[in-house]
Amino acid sequence: MFEAIPEEKMIREFVRQVAKQYGRDYWLAKAREGAFPEELWKELGAGGYLGMMIPEEHGGGGLGLQQMAVLIEEMGQHGIPLLLMVVGNVMDAGLIAKYGSAEMKERYLPPLARGDTRFCFALTEPTAGSNSFRIETSAKLDGDEYVLNGQKMFITGVDASDHLLVVARTTSFEEARDKREGLSLFVVDRSAPGITLQxxxxxxxxPETQFAVYFDDVRVPRADLIGEEGKGARYL
Known part of the structure; x- marks a missing residue:
């Protein structure tokens, strides 16, 4: 039998205490309203739990996936799961922490850790679900900006997010010699002109709504490319 380490016991106790105020009834009320559970999110941020996997030098806890899994499991146990925490504060934050530039890390990771900003993840498309290599959303370099065009489907919590981490093709599937190449990752401001949500x-x-997201000539600064162009599949 495995014995829980002190951090895991602390995480479970924290969620139990939070659930006394923001428990299942609160979560269901938010879901019926179609409203994001802001109060619960702020409690998680104030306690330092949204930044558990973010490096300490960027305001996080520097812990690992095991501790985050305990948090997610305990929230599910109390009937208050939040998918945006998984895609934003685990997947997106992890990609930025590992592959982002120093400037990008400093700009996005501390507010993510505090809960002051939220990210969603945009990969799935109408014709590319399980086979992500076939996505068609394109990003073409134009000076110091990329221009995004395309559509994403079943994207969770876009309305409650400040940014999207978008997977797009900088080289089309047909043009790529190695079909695993040509995908790139971008941080996109949700308020950027040309983004439409359905x-x-x-x-x-x-409480977290799913959306179709349309990109029509959305301009993204070159500085918001994560890592190298065309290497996104390796990062994912």
């Missing part, structure tokens, strides 16, 4: 009815009660 909520999707999923038939599931949840």
């Amino acid at each position: 909520p999707l009815e999923m038939g599931v009660l949840h």
Whole structure:
């Protein structure tokens, strides 16, 4: 039998205390309103739990996936799961921490750790679900900016996010010699001109809405490319 380490016991106790104020009834009320659970999110941020996997030098806790899994499990146990925490503060934050420039890390990671900013993850498309190499959303370099065009589907919590981490093709599938290459990762401001959101009815009660997201000549600064152009599949 494995014995829980002190950090894991502390995480479970924290969630138990938070759930006394923001428990299942609160979560269901937010879901019925179609409103993001802001108060719960702020409690997680104030406690330092949104930044558990973010390096300490960028305001996080410097812990690992095991501790984050305990947090996610305990929140599910109390009926208050948040998918945006998984895609934003685990997946997106991890990619920025590992592959982002020094300036990008400093700009995005501390507010992510505090809960002051939120990220969603945009990969799936109408014709590219399980086979992500076939995505068609394109990003073409134009001076010091990339121009994004395309559509994403089933993207969680876009309306509650400040940024999207978008997977796009900088080399088309047909033009790529190695079909695993040509994908690039971008941080995109949700308020950027050319982004249109369409909520999707999923038939599931949840406070985080799913969206179709349309990009029409959305301009993204070159500085918001994560890592090298065309290497996104390796990073994912």
